[in-house]
Amino acid sequence: MESYNRRDTRAAWLMLAPFLLFFALFVIYPLVMTVYYSFTNYNMSAAPGWVGLKNYQRLLKDAVFHKAFLNTTVYALVSTAALAVLGFLAAAALNRTTRSVKWIRMLMIFPYATSWAAVSMIWLMMYDPTTGLINKLLRLFALPTRQWLFDESLALGCLIFVHVWKNIGYCMLIYLAGMQSVPQELYEAATVDGASDFRKLISVTLPTIRPVAFFVVTTTMLEAFKTFTQVHVMTGGDPLYATTTIVHQIYQRGFTEFRMGYASSMAVVLLVCVLIFTAANSAINRAGNGGQGA
């Protein structure tokens, strides 16, 4: 049992005061209010009136929200799977220290440092059906062109591709850090045993960086749940709600239709999804590490 020094305790609370003030005001209080608003019919003009579970019942019947939920799930699963695999392959290919490799790595992190607004502009230019580079290249090789972001069956895939393009450098970086901490003796032992480079990648690198892969999956998944800016800028959720996401629906209902109570119930659903996913993830991770924790 640690004994607490009163002067220390006072100093601690005083020094934490600014942080706690901001944290309470802009994180905890809004969180509580979001849950409260989700049980009301708040619309900004009149005081919120209690409606019980009505917002949640409406969510169950809201086809657009279902679409948004499905889109978000597909977006998160596909982009996470792609990033986890491609990030690993990129890191494995670039795991050396020559000068050219350093430049390539920098090139790959570049889109990650760029804002979603700028990345969206770049890909609007690439995907544009008439002036876009992708269709121009297809035309050059006499291949059929597509409407890309205007095609109901392709639009979500186009957004997922951009997401992977933007984040692959980050995933590669995390994997690389993990790979560089793999003990060199393991590789030497494998070489003595006559293992090929490919064999070493599969049998030495892959198993030892499992926790890193886990981290990559967790962070990219959580990032994908929050997808909004790229949708708002590139498609506005169109065509026919093919690209709308949960956060995009929150924005639409809350800030363009001012149905704040209803939007808050969507926010609560998003929060519950995120918390369940995080909890499940850390449970799996703990089990995988023999109860050692991350």
Next chain:
Amino acid sequence: MKRTGADRRFRAVNIVFIALLCLLMGFPLYMTVSISLQTMSEVYASSPKLLPAAPQWGNYPLSMSTGSWGRYFYNSLLVTLITTAISLAINSMSGFVFARIPFRGKGALFALVLLGMMIPPEVTLFSVFKLVRSIPFAGGNNWLGQGGRGLMNTYAGLILPYIAGSFGVFLCRQFYLGFPRELDDAARIDGCGRLAQFVRIYLPLSGPVLASLGILKFTGTWNEYTWPLVLTSGDAMKTVQLALTSFRSETEILWNQMMAATLVSGLPIYLLFFFAQKYFVSGLLAGSVKG
């Protein structure tokens, strides 16, 4: 060392993979630069123009004259710099407390900090908006925070919610946990209080973590889109990111000027990225290595 045939094939596959990766990552970026220097007739040409016939440097000043870009840059820089400075001060001090000062309830409080890191800002977007709108005595509000527009469309409204993040506290705590305990003893002998101990001994040694955190915070705030979108209205308070996306609502999209503006909008980030890449990378990694 002798290389087997399998290893040679593996290397070849490797090199092809790297080449494809570079093409995929680099082509859109290259085309952004190229189109920013093309004429509109080159942009409209039916075959892809990889290079402008003559670089149209004039696209850059032209794109910047489509709006008050000086004002947008001023807005973004002001908000980003103030946010970064205040965040660094608050986060490092709180990180020090969590790493070094024993007090009752510390464990529970730190658990709250970790919980705060899990809550996506998108979830509380509206409630924070409502709160900022209802700050008493601001923007024509009465003491109950009603009647006016609060801190909507103000710098304070843009900045305050950015400062609340708890990731920086976590990062600084991890950093300070690695300091030797002897530092504390030395401070105690000198008769330092806790605040003096932080300011005189820990802070001067915090360069690396503050550089990493500062770059992350700067980049994050500069690139932020959603909060300025809901909080501001009108041209005067637009940030660079908002201004960039409003290029789209014009009747005819001037892709060359739009790409020029896209490149200019990231300028501060690119400068940081090139000159402080080490800290940029270590900041990203610091977030991934949980203690």
